[in-house]
Amino acid sequence: MTANVTIVDHPLVQHKLTIMREKDTPTAVFRQLLREISHLLAYEVTRELPMTTKPIDTPLTEMDAPTLSGRKLALVSILRAGNGLLDGMLDLIPSARVGFVGLYRDEETLQPVQYYFKVPDRLDQRMVIAVDPMLATGNSSAAAIDLLKEAGATNIRFLCLLAAPEGIARMQEAHPDVPIVTAAVDEKLNEKGYIVPGLGDAGDRMYGTK
Ligand SMILES: O=P(O)(O)OC[C@H]1O[C@H](OP(=O)(O)OP(=O)(O)O)[C@H](O)[C@@H]1O
Numbered sequence: 001m002t003a004n005v006t007i008v009d010h011p012l013v014q015h016k017l018t019i020m021r022e023k024d025t026p027t028a029v030f031r032q033l034l035r036e037i038s039h040l041l042a043y044e045v046t047r048e049l050p051m052t053t054k055p056i057d058t059p060l061t062e063m064d065a066p067t068l069s070g071r072k073l074a075l076v077s078i079l080r081a082g083n084g085l086l087d088g089m090l091d092l093i094p095s096a097r098v099g100f101v102g103l104y105r106d107e108e109t110l111q112p113v114q115y116y117f118k119v120p121d122r123l124d125q126r127m128v129i130a131v132d133p134m135l136a137t138g139n140s141s142a143a144a145i146d147l148l149k150e151a152g153a154t155n156i157r158f159l160c161l162l163a164a165p166e167g168i169a170r171m172q173e174a175h176p177d178v179p180i181v182t183a184a185v186d187e188k189l190n191e192k193g194y195i196v197p198g199l200g201d202a203g204d205r206m207y208g209t210k
């Protein structure tokens with residue numbers, strides 16, 4: 001794996017992911033686990049947030065204490081399944097600005113179809129973290145990041161739960177400047193573009209649709 005991909009191999013992430021993969025895990029449990037995992041992934045993907053210090057008074061003395069600097073970061077959910085990661089990330093970073101890219105994957109062509117786009121202003125001055133649990137062919141995430149760059153973003157990261165080698169290759173070709181953080185890289189895609197072994201359709205499993 002290249003330097004631009006971080007696999008979060010923390011035991012809690014891997015344990016929760018295993019339960020999510022199991023086909024009989026109920027919708028409510030799946031959704032709750034995705035929220036819990038997103039806390040741990042958020043910790044990793046925000047490692048390079050810019051810091052400064054500010055003078056504060058503790059009960060004992062004055063000190064220059066570390067604090068985040070710059071504009072609020074922007075979290076961008078690739079609808080619909082991206083919202084499962086977004087919700088947990090907002091637990092941890094409640095002041096983040098939030099954008100949405102509406103895309104669904106045409107199941108025949110495996111090409112993304114766009115239906116919505118709304119992002120915070122001054123994207124050029126923010127760290128932007130695009131989130132979607134599944135990186136399969138990479139067509140959806142590559143298209144979403146094209147749109148974010150057109151909107152001015154220059155400092156972008158992509159956070160997912162599961163990636164296929166094909167999707168990582170596609171992203172690295174289209175957006176070599178975008179680091180990828182994931183909990184696992186699976187074996188391959190099947191003939192329908194699903195990640196194997198995978199966990200099935202993340203959106204359907206989160207929301208109980210088929
Ligand atoms: O890498 P790709 O081959 O493009 O596939 C991944 C995309 O497919 C899924 O979304 P889907 O199109 O099922 O939409 P949904 O989130 O509304 O279910 C997933 O959440 C990604 O957005």
Ligand SMILES: O=c1cc[nH]c(=O)[nH]1
Pocket residue numbers: 081134136193194195196198199200201202203
């Ligand atoms: O395995 C896959 C591939 C694309 N989208 C999903 O939700 N799951």
Ligand SMILES: [Mg+2]
Pocket residue numbers: 081201202203204
């Ligand atoms: Mg889906």
